[in-house]
Amino acid sequence: MSLPSATSTAPSAGSQTAAGPDGPRPSRRGAVVMSAFAVVGVLFFVVLAEGGTTTFVVASAQDVVQLPDLVLPSRWAALVLLLGCAGLAAFSVASTAAGRLTPRWVVPVYGVLLVLAFLVWVVTGSRISLVSLLGGTLLLGAPLVFGAMAGVVSERSGVVNIAIEGQLLLGAFLGAVAASLAGTAYVGLLAAPVGGMFIGFLLAVFTVRYLVNQIIVGVVLNVFAIGLTSFLFSTVLADNPGWNSPTGLPQIQVPLLYSIPVVGPVLFGQNLLVYLMYVVVAALTVMLFRSRWGLRVRAVGEHPKAADTVGIPVQRTRFRSVVLGGAIAGLGGASFTLGASAAGLAFNREMTAGNGYIALAAMIFGRWHPLGALGAALLFGFASNLQNILSVIGTPIPSQFLLMAPYLATIFAVAGLAGRVRGPAAAGTPYEK
Template sequence: MNVMNHFIALTLQLSVPIILGALCGTIAERGGVILLGVEGIMLIGAFAGAAGSYAAGSAFAGVVLSIVLGGLIGFIYAMFCIKWKAHQSVVGVGVNLFASGFTAVMLKAIWQTEGMSQSVPSIASITVPGLSDVPVIGAFFKDQSPYLYAMFLIVAAVWVIFYKTKFGLRYRAIGDQPHAVQTAGVPVNRYRYIAMITAGAIAGLAGSYLSISQNNLFVSDMTAGRGFMGLAANIFGGWQPLGSMGAGMVFAVAQAARFYLTDAAIPSQFVQMLPYVVTLVVLLFVGKRVKGPEALGKLVD
């Protein structure tokens, strides 16, 4: 039972950045904007979390900075895609490349080192007395980051907005028939800007989890493909908040399994590849079967 609790706890911990990354894709792409830059925004969020925590001596400052900077990048991303009508996939690749180079340069500028930063103040884990001792579900309440609970709240909030509000109804319609929605007098691009800023802020938050909650320092390229896993989870989950969360959990299970296969008679390189192989298999066999927003990548004047 201890092994099961540990596996569940580890899966929950590893799921946070993947599910938040998936949610970014869901938010942006349900409105028709392709968001391939999740990986890069998460990486900048991870750096901002560590830098803000280091500069202010407070992990909370790192959280705020990562959210603000992520939202700003989301806005700039939207400017390129919506106002200047740049190719959305190219913008996403550009953001990812920029993030890798920018964070490496700033790491050297701030800490005068390469590869990783100094230790910074981090977010403490939470244990709920009583509930943490319950078999199986106790793993959800023992030594877990506040980010985990925030993640579930964010998923729930997005679901409510998408399916229980007029804003969400209009926004989902924008992802399928933007010209028809615009003809009805809805400011399509304004909705998309709001969505992109929100998606960027969540991606920044996801990145800060890696640097000031799961760890207490920034490491070059520490997102390690989690943003791309999030995008795959978004597709696997059918561009729906709850579906993205469930798919993100599947990828987190694959990541957690690595730690239990290290003693098996399997080359370590294959063990390390497991989460990425699962991602590719899901995209190969599931990606063709799910139906995305009909106007994905299409703009209006």
């Protein structure tokens, strides 16, 4: 029985498919949702919108070349962007009707156009800095990206990782305490993965060694992490405030690259955690689909019995993958305390605020692929940062809806644009030799 090649990949991140006896079949759900969003967008952003201009600031004070502000007529700009959305929706409908899969680039491009149309409408009459918006997106999206990568590694090996929330939380706790005691954020950066690994180790022990239901164990470990950190916060950190005053990671400006207009300050003016995020995503993409290790991980996640037949140690591969995923999620936890600002942020009860579950949704939306999960996590980070900025500049949207924005984006993305998705075949199924 042969195993998949080391270069095989998951279904494309932009196609809506359903598994069939003859391979993937196109699904109409994604095309219908894209069409509906385009129509609703034209109604609200063009027909019912008030006229005016939207100003985007595209330069920062440190730029060598100061680009002028981009001033757009709101209704016309939104109309052009939404016509692009309508064209992509029509293309997706035509592809589905012809029995073809929608190309992988359609959904990401559609999402960018739709978000830009919304941005043009909601900022009408105001000014917004694209550098601040996109730079904050990377900063707020970092814990989601790390959490999604943890889910990818674990579930590709066949273990459903519901415990990402607990891994983020314990990583944030240990990162804050270690950085406070050592007086440097870099020590906290080394300690944070240990917290995630601890939860990952418990998850691996119960699910891989003792074959306990993976969903139940994940939920229990999340509750355990919340209870443990809340107890330690109340009994230890409350009596020793010096143990909970971490310094943050400083901003590192990459020479030359930082001077590139717009892109430079966004990508190359971040802290070390964001640069580690780049490395982790790139390394996982290469290792999962271009290495023997990745082939083995994907094999035990798809068909563990066949992998065992050819000599791959299924249990050991799964155990190590889950612990590795926990370490990656622990780095994401450090983003809440060490990477939130240059001054650092003290640990607080349940400060992850459900981001582990959003990271899980990003992994599903990204179809268990590091690059797809990266895009989805940054989408949710964008929604969070946009909510913060709009609450400052003022907007016709009620503040309650702004607070709901990241979670609404999660629901719409997973339930609507993701279509029918198929995860690793053996994910959630214990394996007994």
